Amino acid sequence: MKLFRDHLDRELQIPTFPQRIVSICPAITETLFALNVQDQVVGRTKYCIFPKHQVEALPSVGGTKDVSIEKVRALKPDLILAEKEENTKETVELLSEIAPVVVFEVQTIEDSYRLIRDLGAVSGAQPAATKLEQEARMSFDSLPKVSGQPSVLYMIWRKPYMAVGDTTYIQATLKALGFQNAAKPLDGRYPEITPELLEELKPDYLLLASEPFPFAEKHKQEFAEFTSTSKPVLVDGEMFWYGAKMTEAAHYFKKLFENNESFIIDNDTVKKVR
Template identity: 60%
Template sequence: MTHLITDHLGRKVNITASPKRIISICPAITETLFALGLEKEIVGRTKYCIFPKIIVENVPIVGGTKEVNIEKIRNLKPDLILAEKEENTEDIVHALEKIAPVFVMEVQKIEDSYRLIQTLGELTNQELAADNLIASCKASFNSLVRKQNGKAAYVIWRKPYMVVGGTTYINDILHTLGFHNPFEKNDSRYPAVTIEDLAAANLDVLLLASEPFPFQEKHVPEFQSFLPNTKILLVDGEMFWYGAKMIEAGAYLEKLLSMDFSDLSSK
């Protein structure tokens, strides 16, 4: 039995009432499916779906988030494919919906992450598990005490430098941590910026993420050379994932907040 439902983009999708062969092409969705106890139903994932560690390795890889192996996915005979607007391209969604129903989610804020978990529970008949997971995520994030910590940019790429803009989950986390992102009004969700742009932003804090570009300690002097008065921190990019990762991310972000930003107010 199938039923017609609307995904997060307003698309009508005809989905089986009890999907048994699910492919996820979004890492955070894959991890969340496992957290909902659906390990037996997950038959395909991307190479970037690395959580939960070890367990996820038993699931066949069907490509990446921007490029997938259509024939491999077809041979896996999925009855539901899960995607996310930012992670996956429109072309991939159109190609895959010829094989199986594709439900596309969208996460731009912390509240959207809770919606994603709830939706996954509804799609897979795991509503109670989803409710419990949401409660755990909220408990983790509700412990964060918001302070005014000045202006911050979150860097995801090098050559060119790219930062998070507005309408992103990471930007909402920055707000939750009490930071203002000078690049949130940019038209792009992940704008490319120059040295001059970063210097003119008068940043208090610069966060260098461990992924998708693997920023390391050796990159800090590069930024410090043109941001001499900015506190530069290396952060675990995986702790800025939405979905089930929020449970452990709360403690990580709380530790980040515990750092001494008291000198920023004097800038």
């Protein structure tokens, strides 16, 4: 056993080389596979869908907010990995009676780099984590940027409409891409957006994410009924995940910007994309 301090500043006794890991956060599960420790992972949530086809063989323990404690117990884990926003405090407390629960918290890009390093530390895959962090940094160092700091609302839900606010990893990514988040000054991390508030904020763009609510082409017209000044753009919400997905970000956003003529791009940043 070894001592480890998680992102909530809790000191935990965890296995030096865990053999039965349950991950209850999708980005963490994907990153564990990227670190090539999938043989140590014995359970995941139904929302842990990456890497595609490879995770399907792992038993599901429910959703991120409704983890089945008994299903986790049956897997006999020696380590459980959670994330503060994705999973509830009650779930972490209940699971702590089964095995040590390391809780991560990712609100910034630097937090995501720390997550990669710490996943390497807790799983015994430090060299792979160092390599993955380097790849993620290279990707984010070469992110293309829009010019003029246009304002955006990043929409994640419908009925009620909800957007991404401050102190979130998505907010940090929007900033890195050159956007100003129109929801940043609003109360809450995921504020509700009424048609009246949308008209008041008048963002230049509405980024309609593919998850957790699956916005699609038909929803563009829906928003057009509320505003004539905001350009709706469909985006792959999974490209705003932290961890392993960071390595794909630069190429995705370069293609997104090139395929939408309404974006005015800083050409120097596009040339940096590797």
